[in-house]
Amino acid sequence: MELQKKRRWYQAVAAVAFNAYLPGFFKGGIYRGTPKGLCVPVFNCYSCPSALGACPIGSLQNAMASVRLNLSLARRQFGLYVIGFLGVVGSAVGRLPCGWICPFGFFQELLFKIPSPKFGVPRVLRYFKYVFLAVLTILLPLLVLDALGGGEPWFCKWVCPAGTLEAGIPLALLNTSIRGQLGLLFAWKTAVLAGFLVWMVFVMRPFCRTTCPLGAILGLFNKISLWRMTVDEETCTLCGKCQKECPVGISVNETPNSPDCIRCLKCEKVCPFGSIGHEFPGRKPRASAAPSPQEVHP
Amino acid sequence: MKRRLPFILLAVSLLFMVLGLVSGDFRAVLEKAKTVCLECIGIG
Numbered sequence: 451m452e453l454q455k456k457r458r459w460y461q462a463v464a465a466v467a468f469n470a471y472l473p474g475f476f477k478g479g480i481y482r483g484t485p486k487g488l489c490v491p492v493f494n495c496y497s498c499p500s501a502l503g504a505c506p507i508g509s510l511q512n513a514m515a516s517v518r519l520n521l522s523l524a525r526r527q528f529g530l531y532v533i534g535f536l537g538v539v540g541s542a543v544g545r546l547p548c549g550w551i552c553p554f555g556f557f558q559e560l561l562f563k564i565p566s567p568k569f570g571v572p573r574v575l576r577y578f579k580y581v582f583l584a585v586l587t588i589l590l591p592l593l594v595l596d597a598l599g600g601g602e603p604w605f606c607k608w609v610c611p612a613g614t615l616e617a618g619i620p621l622a623l624l625n626t627s628i629r630g631q632l633g634l635l636f637a638w639k640t641a642v643l644a645g646f647l648v649w650m651v652f653v654m655r656p657f658c659r660t661t662c663p664l665g666a667i668l669g670l671f672n673k674i675s676l677w678r679m680t681v682d683e684e685t686c687t688l689c690g691k692c693q694k695e696c697p698v699g700i701s702v703n704e705t706p707n708s709p710d711c712i713r714c715l716k717c718e719k720v721c722p723f724g725s726i727g728h729e730f731p732g733r734k735p736r737a738s739a740a741p742s743p744q745e746v747h748p
Numbered sequence: 749m750k751r752r753l754p755f756i757l758l759a760v761s762l763l764f765m766v767l768g769l770v771s772g773d774f775r776a777v778l779e780k781a782k783t784v785c786l787e788c789i790g791i792g
Contacts, residue, residue, distance in 0.1 A: 480784055487778030497785040504781040508788065512780045513773070527776055531768025537761025541754045606787045613788035621789050628789065636790030676754045 453719050457550055461559070464551035467502075468492065469616075474499030478624030480617075489532060491539045492552040493664050495610070497617035499624065506536055507587060507663050508606055508613075515591040515601030522599060536664075540671030544678075548658060548665055549712035554612045555658055559697075561650040569652050570699055575660040576710060582609065583663040605663060607635070611643040612657075654697045658712060669709030677730045679706035679713065686725040692717035702726060 451459075468490055471481040480499055490503035513529025520527045539547065548555050562568075586605040595601050606613055618639060621628045649656040658665050681703050692702035695716050700708045702717045706726065718726045768774070786792060 480782070482782035484778065486781040487774050489777065495785075495788055496781040497788045504777050508785060509777045509780065513776070516776070526771040527768075527773050528771075529768070529773060530764040530771065531773035531777060534761045534764030534766075534768055537757060537764060541757035541761060603785070603787050606785060607792060610788060613785070614790060617785070618789035621784065628784070628791070631791045633791075635792045639790040671754075671757075674750070674753050674757070676758070 453715055457714060460550045461552075461556035464492070465553035465556055468494050468551075468553055469498060469500035469502065471500045471502055474501075475620065475624065478621065478628075489535045491535075491547040493554045493612055493662060494552075495613045495616040497613065497621070499617070499620050501616070506532055507610075508603060510536070510663075511587055511591045511603035511605060514588055515603060517592060518595060518601075519599040536667050540668045540675060542676050544672040544675035544707070544713065545665060545668045545709075545711060546677055546713040548662075548668065549714035552658075554616075555655060555712065557615075558650045558655045558657060561647065562654050564651045566651050568654070571653055571656060571659050578660045579662055579666040582661055583666040587663040608638070609642060609661065611639075611646040614639040614643040655712070659698055659710065665712075666709075669711075672707045672709050672711055672713075675707075677713075678728060679711065679717075680727045680729050681706045682725040682727070685723045686721075687723060689722065691720050691722065692726060695720040 474480055478499070480497055481502055483502075485502060486496065486504060488503050489506040489509055491506070493507065494501055494503070494505055496503070496505045496508055509532045510529060513527070513532050517528055582605060586609060590604040591601040593601070594604075614636075618636060622632055622636070623629075646657055653659075679702070686703050688703055693700065696702060696711075697714060697716060698710050698712060700711050700717075702711075703725075705711075713728075715728070718728065
């Protein structure tokens with residue numbers, strides 16, 4: 451099967467697999483079984499009625515929000531499980547899950563298929579995801595405490611459009627008691643979601659590129675992860691086809707393991723010389739079977 | 749060293765996970781995940 455078609459299947463199957471608790475949509479509630487404590491390596495709200503696992507970013511914020519309370523109560527819970535989980539995924543494959551199994555990434559790619567003028571993302575906006583990670587995901591939950599000594603998940607509360615789309619709107623529609631409690635915050639979050647939805651039609655994966663704290667964390671591992679992109683400098687002619695095809699606009703020949711790379715492997719497919727590939731310890735570097743420059747231009 | 753780094757990070761991360769599991773982090777994540785997150789859905 452052609453690689454990108456295969457990727458579509460992975461994305462679709464993963465979206466269903468991470469959200470397989472369909473009774474949630476009939477009951478207007480969420481799944482509460484023990485597996486819900488397992489983090490998933492993708493951006494998927496754990497309050498979605500069908501979600502089977504825990505969102506690592508929501509879990510990280512809640513861990514940060516309770517660190518000081520736990521310290522004061524002499525509990526030894528500092529979020530090591532979530533931090534370790536992110537470290538395992540990052541050091542093994544970097545942002546590979548973003549390109550292959552993230553339901554919210556898949557959703558953005560589908561919206562981008564709507565015919566319209568297409569635009570890029572200004573370079574400076576790419577750094578915003580680190581601000582969202584450092585400030586809203588770690589620092590504010592850790593530092594701003596209520597009277598009881600607990601913090602809040604600031605990113606979930608004020609920004610996360612996935613929470614509104616996957617949890618807020620479905621639960622508001624399905625559950626009358628939740629619907630009765632909605633107010634200004636829900637209106638704000640719906641406006642943020644609407645802004646992102648429009649942006650997603652004109653720009654490929656704008657949330658992943660500018661906002662996603664999970665992408666920011668996993669991207670930091672891209673340069674050192676076990677699974678890595680490779681470029682054969684001897685056969686690369688700097689033709690630029692890879693950058694033109696790259697959904698996140700990376701100069702692949704210069705920075706094949708850029709923190710922004712979602713490892714979708716489109717560049718590997720379009721390289722006319724098979725110069726781009728990927729490697730994993732124990733497996734030989736793999737590249738598309740393409741002719742060398744000498745064969746193309748003898 | 750650069751080749752060993754991901755293995756070292758992986759080992760440290762696994763150690764963190766185990767320490768987290770032993771100290772009750774999993775239970776804390778589960779408790780939060782099985783409760784409707786009011787912040788996520790916009791109630792606050």
